[in-house]
Amino acid sequence: xxxxxxxxxxxxxxxxxxxxxxxxxxxxxxxxxxxxxxxxxxxxxxxxxxxxxxxxxxxxxxxxxxxxxxxxxxxxxxxxxxxxxxxxxxxxxxxxxxxxxxxxxxxxxxxx
Amino acid sequence: xxxxxxxxxxxxxxxxxxxxxxxxxxxxxxxxxxxxxxxxxxxxxxxxxxxxxxxxxxxxxxxxxxxxxxxxxxxxxxxxxxxxxxxxxxxxxxxxxxxxxxxxxxxxxx
Numbered sequence: 001x002x003x004x005x006x007x008x009x010x011x012x013x014x015x016x017x018x019x020x021x022x023x024x025x026x027x028x029x030x031x032x033x034x035x036x037x038x039x040x041x042x043x044x045x046x047x048x049x050x051x052x053x054x055x056x057x058x059x060x061x062x063x064x065x066x067x068x069x070x071x072x073x074x075x076x077x078x079x080x081x082x083x084x085x086x087x088x089x090x091x092x093x094x095x096x097x098x099x100x101x102x103x104x105x106x107x108x109x110x111x112x
Numbered sequence: 113x114x115x116x117x118x119x120x121x122x123x124x125x126x127x128x129x130x131x132x133x134x135x136x137x138x139x140x141x142x143x144x145x146x147x148x149x150x151x152x153x154x155x156x157x158x159x160x161x162x163x164x165x166x167x168x169x170x171x172x173x174x175x176x177x178x179x180x181x182x183x184x185x186x187x188x189x190x191x192x193x194x195x196x197x198x199x200x201x202x203x204x205x206x207x208x209x210x211x212x213x214x215x216x217x218x219x220x221x222x
Contacts, residue, residue: 033209040120042214043156045200050208058209090155099203100142101210103155 003027006104021076032074033092036087074078081111118213119170129190133216135200135203144203147185149196
């Protein structure tokens with residue numbers, strides 16, 4: 001089983017719908033992140049959390065919200081999906097003070 | 113100016129070739145530096161950290177020049193399995209979040 005698990009892996013949704021992407025980890029890391037990846041734009045940070053009570057906006061947080069339900073769970077919500085939120089979304093974790101980020105397998109989201 | 117810049121490639125090389133990737137970063141307060149590898153439609157994975165003294169891991173050598181804010185990755189004796197996108201990654205000092213370059217695609221052909 002993967003250490004960082006994202007669900008769903010693929011999702012097609014309609015404009016205006018609310019959608020939640022979920023991430024869970026078994027690595028015991030405090031830090032969790034949500035990134036999106038677009039062709040030609042690379043990985044961009046949406047939100048990050050350094051512990052359960054800490055939530056921070058990243059580079060492109062508009063249109064997104066997050067919830068850190070537990071150390072192991074970090075979910076990303078699109079309150080009202082729009083087509084330009086079509087992208088590959090990655091959740092990642094890291095240890096406090098540790099350099100390496102461990103990524104989930106990604107969620108391919110299409111907004112039509 | 114983009115915080116982490118890389119040549120997008122693609123770099124097309126034959127097996128056995130030596131190839132070098134370059135990366136520049138804009139934040140002089142950056143603390144840590146890495147190369148990640150990403151296979152098509154897969155998640156990024158750490159390839160190696162980059163130290164000021166330079167470091168080597170088998171066929172891969174990474175170099176950091178803090179004065180020039182420049183990072184490099186050298187791959188010797190390229191294998192078909194090296195075909196991937198290589199991401200230059202910088203940890204932003206003070207925030208401990210990772211900033212990714214757009215990546216350089218490498219295609220190794222027989």
